[in-house]
Amino acid sequence: MAETLVFLILAHVLADFVLQSGRMAQAKAEGHAGWMLAHIGTVGLISALLLGAQSPLALGVMAGVAAVHLGIDAAKVAIGARVSGIMAFVADQAAHLATLVLVATLWPGLWAQGLWADHAPIWMPAAAAVLAGAILSTRAGGFALALLMRPWGDVGLEGLPGGGRIIGLLERGIIFLLILAGEPGGIGFLIAAKSVLRFGAVKEEARLSEYVIIGTLASFGWAILVALGTVMLLSAVPPLGIPDLSP
Structure with a gap:
């Protein structure tokens, strides 16, 4: 089941x-x-x-996954004007994830019975889980954060064009790697470094300070949740094969 779920999630994330x-x-x-x-x-x-x-069954299930995806996206469009952006985004992604979990539970052998299972390296599902988690942590997190912060779009730091977006991508990517490497304590140093670098720009402006704090905590929280979910998936599939480099 886990391998099937991993590739279904990766397909969703890529699409x-x-x-x-x-x-x-x-x-x-x-x-x-x-x-x-x-x-x-x-x-x-x-x-x-x-x-x-x-097989006809597998192809039919994939068609069903696409059809349910259509229904969820159509519902999101229908209610989009009545629900805040971030709530609609979270509900949409939660519905998609629930669908994929249900499919993997009902048809757990989709990966094992597919064309690639007998030829792919044993670590392929783990690599797919890491790739899906990395995309969710960085790129999807950027969309989620943009929707969350949209109501306060008139507040922001003046800096490099797109600088905030790149900083967010980097910090979520670093957090994702730290947790997968078993070094969550490094997140504290990341928070401290960002606090020091931002302090001079926001210390005298309450609204700007709160804007930065909300964005930072939300960004860190998103990356941590995605990384923990990825670790759970990795525990259910064959190991990736990366040697333990810890002393």
Whole structure:
């Protein structure tokens, strides 16, 4: 089951946060059916490819996954105007995850019966879990944080264009790696370093200070939750094979 779930999650993450362009996401939100169907086709195709679906049952299940994805996305568009951006995003992703868990529970052998299972290295599911977690932690986290901070968009530090976004990507990526490496204590040093670097810019402005604190805590929290979820998945699949370099 775990291997099937890992590749279903990776397919979802790739379709939603890597292969879905900003134009496609905007067109979906505006209710353009063509772009919605293109996205759903990507979901079904990537899921089938990663699992190596070949039997009529497996292909039918992948079609079902795509159909449910369509229903969830359509519901998000329908309620988008009545629900705040971050709440709609979290609910959307939670519904997708619940669907994938259900599929992996009902058809746990999708990966084992696929085209790649007998030829792929034993560490392939673990590598897929790490890749999915890295994308969720960095790129998906950026979308989530942007939605969370949107109500206070008029507050911000003046700096390099896109600097805040890059800082967020780096800090979430570092946190993700620290937890996977078994060194969560390093997060404290990251918090301290960011606090020192930001102190001079925000110490005399309460609104700006609160903006930075909210964004930082949310960014760190997102990365920690995703990393812990990735560790749970890794514990259920064959090891990645990276040697223990600790003293």
